Amino acid sequence: MSASCLSRAALALLLPLSLAACGRGGSSGAETAAPAATGKATVVKLQVFGDTAELKSYRELIGAYEAAHPGEKVELLPVGKQADHMAKLSTAFAAGNPPDLFILNFRRFGQFAAKDVLLPLGPAMSASGQFKEEEFYAPAVEAFRYREQLMCLPQNVSSLVIYYNRALFKQYGVPEPQPGWTYFKDLIPAARLLTRDLDGDKRNDIHGVGLDPLLIRLAPFIWGMGGELVDDLQAPSTLTLDRGPALLGLNAVKLLISRYRVTPRLIEYQAENNDARFARGALGMLFQSRRYTATLRELEGQGKGLDWDVAPLPRLQQEVGVLHADAYCMARASRQPQAAQRFVAYALSEAGQSILAKSGRTVPSRKTVAHSPAFLDPTQKPAHAQVFLDAIPTLRRTPNVAVWHEIESKADVLLEEWFYEPPLPGESDLEGADTVLVARQIRDATRPLLAEDLAREQARKAPPPAAGGAP
Amino acid sequence: MLELHDLGVALDGRPVLRGLTLSVAAGERVVIAGPSGSGKSTLLRAIAGLSPVQSGEIRLDGRPVQALPPGQRDVAMMFQSYALFPHLSVLENLCFGLRARGMARRDAEDRARAAAHTLDLTPLLARRPRELSGGERQRVALTRALLREPKALLLDEPLSSLDTQLRVRARAEILKAHAGSRAAMLLVTHDQSEAMALADRLGVLHEGRLLQLAPPRTVYAEPANLFVARFLGQPAMNTLEVQLALDGGLWWGDQQLSRRLSPAPAAAGRRLVLGLRPEHLSLPGSRWAQDDPQQATLQATVEQVEPLGEQQIVWLQAGGQRLAARAEPELRVGRGVSLPLRLALGRASWFDPDSGEALSPVRHAGPA
Amino acid sequence: MNRLRAFLHHWHWTLPGLLLLALLLGLPALMALPLAFSDFDGLHPPRAVGLGNLAKAWNDPLFWTALGNSLTVAAWSVPLRLLLALGLALLLHRPRRGVGLLRAAALAPSLTPDIAWALLWLWILNPLYGPFAWLLGAFGIAPDIWLTDAVAARRVLALIGLWLLGELVVVLIAARKEIPAELYDLSAVEGASAFTVFRRLTLPMLLPVLLLLACRDAALSFQTSFTPALIITKGGPQFGTLLLPLYVYQNGFEYLRFGYAAALALAMFAVTLLMIAVQLFWLRRWTRLGG
Structure with missing residues (x-):
């Protein structure tokens, strides 16, 4: 009696896991999930790395976005170190459940770009008029171009x-x-x-x-x-x-x-x-x-x-x-590409870029914000912040x-x-x-x-x- | 010659042995019997140096040893579990003590082989303890203990882990092994038949005190007090609370057991405890009835009969008390039958009811 | 049915634990097996490459370096840790005043999250401000030797691993208490010296347990040395502390070579099995000879 009871319990424990395992094996990565137009309020997941101050400014950015766009929800998935960010990201992709949006450093970008798992944000958002390349610093933009396609949109140009x-x-x-x-x-x-x-x-x-x-x-x-x-x-x-x-x-x-x-x-x-x-x-x-x-x-x-x-x-x-630059990237597997792109558009707008610029951590990739007081604040050190901007034309990349x-x-x-x-x-x-x-x-x-x-x-x-x- | 003088031992502040005085001559076998918790093992451990001594003296051949570590006392001990090293062969076990004391391997092994021969251990020398029977283990432990020719041999319940069948044979082995030895042997046991069988002199230990020490027959026949009387003998001695009347008559309750006792065990008018071994109660018709000038008769009812083969124990009821009598196996005894029981008062032991001490003049072979 | 019942009777206490183990460790390990024979970056579907990953490992000098490093660290830390644990167990097995506290102290490092004590070691080993530097200085050794010398770095790693002896001490204390006290009494009466008692009694009686612990510890040391190698020495200097699990981790989670990492893990598993087999062989021999 106790035998059958136990084995049944064991089966019950094993079953969901093996199913999950099968599911994982079947739908790994590369398949393109059709965007599900649900119409309902969707939650866009954004995975970023950074210390507490940096994460705070991301939260501020999301808060401002949600306030300006009622009905939109963005969930922040914060990770402390870049190495852990990459590990979490790669396992999430392997599990077929990547975040919609994530930050990639240009030196790690190739790892993902080559695998064809990113939805090229440049063409998509240029077409919808949400992104105009010429408003951003060219070296940063070029760093995220892969086989003539602009995969990710630069968030900063340090x-x-x-x-x-x-x-x-x-x-x-x-x-x-x-x-x-x-x-x-x-x-x-x-x-x-x-x-x-x-x-x-x-x-x-x-x-x-x-x-x-x-x-x-x-x-x-x-x-x-x-x-x-x-x-x-x-x-x-x-x-x-x-x-x-x-x-x-x-x-x-x-x-x-x-x-x-x-x-x-x-x-x-x-x-x-x-x-x-x-x-x-x-x-x-x-x-x-x-x-x-x-x-x-x-x-x-x-x-x-x-x-x-x-x-x-x-x-x-x-x-x-x-060049040191990070960009917003989007997973091909995202279920809500439109909502995700709306957030990226906001994050790269003057309002969005100013919020992150004030943290001091980034040199904005949008030219107008880089030249605005949000970045060149004369009351804040460094006094010669202009140095970062002057360097941009000479930047080379790996x-x-x-x-x-x-x-x-x-x-x-x-x-x-x-x-x-x-x-x-x-x-x-x-x-x-x-x-x-x-x-x-x-x-x-x-x-x-x-x-x-x-x-x-x-x-x-x-x-x-x-x-x-x-x- | 092992001598203990006024030995006091306490464990964790609780006195275990009090004022114990005892001597064992070279080649003599003294057995200390007592119920569990009486301090028997502690006594051996104190002599071996495994338990610290609070007061008194331990001498071996006249040399005080109580301040010496165990290894320097020249005693050997055989433990209840035999303490054989499971990872060593019989031969290596035998040699352990000699090797530990620095004897060359070859010499130690020669000596071990010779000793092993005496107790027929030769075919077992290469085996490991777990491949031996209980009796074989006991012989190995015994041989090992004697191999060093110690001045004193201490045995802690050497037979308790053997089957009943094996015990009688093992007793003989102990006697045989010790026969050629000059070691003063001190053995402790809770088993009275083992004690009686092995002892030159038998001591009874109770609550850390040695109550009596004498040859086993004496201790059996003339127990020094009620505890000793009840401890030895199977079934235990029958004890009746009686009174000596002023006219010399012996009364048990309202029954007169005897008109007059001579010699009187105590002054007239005293209360006494009368002790009678089961063989001193005889049933009518029994051939085992003992001739005794001072026979008394008591009407008793047979309650139960235990046929034990070579004898039978008959349990009787008289005056509200259970009594045990011994009889030959052939005697026919019916349960529930009332019969006149004969008591051999001349062989009785008499005790003070308050102190429990024996009243009859007993030969007390105490400290020499 | 009867046999099943008998089986359950014996196993029903361990069964839940075993099930959990199978679920959390066995199943993923099993699932990693096919991965070892495929090219998988986590992004594309796995592509079968047969023995390609193993062949690649065979030709990968860093794999051999990492394997050698892991074995060296184990060869240092396992015997030393056992020896230290044995010493502590023999000191601490007797109930005495304050022994409980000392036992707890011996166990504490094993109960601390390894990241916590790795960070603590990072401070201890700081070449300018740490106490270890001071100690090395007192012996006339350059306090940064473990940062420049691969051999010294591996020894430091083995040294750090020494502190994870708590469980060994606990098991050895239990094993020591299992040895009948009468054997020690007998040895005392027979006049055996402390050394003889240790050599002829304590050591042989503990040997089966010691060997079993050595097996377990050798297998475990492949894993326990991962955190300090990652946090403290970071695989350096000159790849001197690049241990196999660290290399597996780097390949899997940093370079996204999950297939290759799985193959390396498989190789590590094979080496572990081999080590255990060798030790079990000795254990068998010893127990057949011994008690």
């Missing part, structure tokens, strides 16, 4: 700049950065003047400059010396860090630690990251993007504010910046192949090691033998990834009729 501690500059009589300043003649001398051992323990208490040795941070150095990251931005087959000009760019960065010793050593970097060090007032200059502004403003709110400002990236041979994120994470491991390792024995730091070595290592470690990606891409293009056959 870039790498120099944050500097004005108080330290004044204290040690260092001239503040001027527009058009250069790396070797201006930044490095300033960094050397700022680097100080205050208590005489042979350990620097203030460092001139901080730079996270990541591929995305090193890219402007490579470009600035006339080098390239990849052989072909549209269809890259290899990284090209090992080619002459790129090597010079890498070596220029390495000199910060190997020759001039103006940046924290590994032990110091591991003990306290550059962001925290700058916030503590122990770093003269920091290479960072727009997001860091919000952190510094928050510190001001806590009464621990610094006297700081931003400056453009110093010039090497060419004036160049690196390729948006699907494996780009993986390439960066592989390269970053090697780059960090290279940056903090002393030069090879018997080698002068100027010759940069170790730089050549790491550039080749990175090239070799990432080449199979690019080859795989290229092969997949070609397989997609090549077989015209018999698609989806056996491997």
Whole structure:
């Protein structure tokens, strides 16, 4: 008796799960769900990542939207870190239940764009007149174009700049950065003047400059010396860090630690990251993007504010910046594309962009808002917010192949090691033998990834009729 | 020679042994019997050094040992569970003590093999304890305990985990194993027949006190007090509360059991407890009836008969009290029959009803 | 029917737990199996690739690095953890004043969410401000050695894993209490030294349990080392702490190679099975020899 009872209970437990499993297997991802015109009030799901301040401004944006459009509902799915955001997103897609809308960083965009799971928002919203490309900054728009289609609509157009501690500059009589300043003649001398051992323990208490040795941070150095990251931005087959000009760019960065010793050593970097060090007032200059502004403003709110400002990236041979941009993307599987597009239209409108701009975290992608007081608020630091806008015409971007994120994470491991390792024995730091070595290592470690990606891409293009056959 | 003098042991602040004095000569077997909780195991553990001693002295061949750790006392102990190492073979178990004391493996094994031969353990040497029967385990434990030729051998309920069948044989094994040894053997048990069978001298322990210590026959025949009297014997001794009249007559309630007792166990007019073993009550016609000059007769009704094979126990009812009598198995006894029961008063034990101490002059072989 | 009833009689206490386990672990694991033989990015329907993923793993130097790292960390942490747990269990098995508190302290790290203690370790290991740096400094070792030296980093990871010995201690205390007290009494009377008692009595009696725990711990260490490798050493330096589960996680949830990740997980499962099989073989031998 108890036997049948138990087995029945077991069956009852197992059944829904196995059904769910079947369902999951059957409808995974790629199928296009027909938009269900329900007519009833629908809820648009929006998944974003960011810290509390950032999430707060998203809530504000949604509140304003719902107030302006009675009957519309948007549900925010907040995630703390970008990595978790991506994991949650990919599992949601795998489960066939992606959010209608989500934010994608341009360096992760390729992962999704290549898979044909995004509904191209550009064509859809241009057709309905909800989006006019020319009202937005071109580099941001271009970053989200995939095979000639504008997949996602840029929400911001940030870039790498120099944050500097004005108080330290004044204290040690260092001239503040001027527009058009250069790396070797201006930044490095300033960094050397700022680097100080205050208590005489042979350990620097203030460092001139901080730079996270990541591929995305090193890219402007490579470009600035006339080098390239990849052989072909549209269809890259290899990284090209090992080619002459790129090597010079890498070596220029390495000199910060190997020759001039103006940046924290590994032990110091591991003990306290550059962001925290700058916030503590122990770093003269920091290479960072727009997001860091919000952190510094928050510190001001806590009464621990610094006297700081931003400056453009110093010039090497060419004036160049690196794009940082996020965009609103929409899942093909969305059941309410119209409602979702209405929200995107609002978020990209002047009203919507102003709300996010006020958080300080983003450089608005809409030109009019970028030039409005919502962004260039003279009462708020940084005083030279214009620097972000001036950089926009020089911005370059990384390729948006699907494996780009993986390439960066592989390269970053090697780059960090290279940056903090002393030069090879018997080698002068100027010759940069170790730089050549790491550039080749990175090239070799990432080449199979690019080859795989290229092969997949070609397989997609090549077989015209018999698609989806056996491997 | 094992000597205990005025030994006091307490566990968790509760006194377990009080003022215990006892000596066991080399080669002698002393058995301490007592009900569970009387402190028997504690006594052995105190001697072995496993329980701390609060007062008194323990001497082995004249040397005080109570301050020494167990391993340096030169005693051996056989535990109730036999404490054989399950992961070691019989041979390794036997050698354990010798090896622990640093004897070379070869020597230890030679000695173990020789000892094993005496108790027929030779074919078992390679086995592990779980492959042995209960009796074999007991022999291994016994052999191991004696192998070191200790000054004292302590046995804690050595037969309690054996079947009844095996016990008689195992008793013989113990006697055989100890026969050639000079060890002073102290065995504790709750089983009276085991105690009687193994003891040169038998002690009865109750609530931490040694009530009597004497050869087993003496303890049986002349118990020092009511507790000892009732503890030994199966069924237990019959006890009747009686009174000595002023004229010397013995009265049990309103029945006169005897007109006159000589010698009188106590002063006239006293209340007494009369103790009679079942074999001292005889049924009419029984060939087991004992000749006794001081026979008394009591009318009793047969209540129940337990035929035990070699004897029968007859339970009788008289004056509202149950009495047990022993008789030969052939005697025909009908239930419910009223019959004159004969009491051998000359062999009776007499006790003070208040203190329970024996009144008749008993030979008390106490501390030497 | 009778057999079923007998089965249920034996199993009805564990059955709910087993069912739950089957539901939450067994079923997903089973469903991951076909994934290992397909190319699946979570976005497109899975495409069968046969043994392609396994072949790819075979040729993937990082897979071998990760496997080697995982085995090295296990080879360090499992015996050390067992040894430490054994020592603690032998110290703590006797009821004494304050022992309860110490037992709780030994168990506490295992009950703390691993993310919490990983973050705590991050502070302990901080090369400038952490106590570990101070300790290393006192021994004349560079306090950032675990950040630069792959071997040192793996040892640090194994060291962190040592603190997860609570359950081992609990099981060993129970096992130690199972050893009859009379065997210890006998050893004392026979004059055995503390070392002899440990070597001839305690250790052999605990051996089956120790071996069983070693099996379990080896399998588990593949998983428990994941969080510290992710949070504290982040797989570095020089991929020195790139452990197999971390590599599986990265492939699955960061690079969206679910198929490849499933294949790697399958390989990890096979290695775990192999390790357990080897240890069970020894366990069998020992228990046949021992009690």
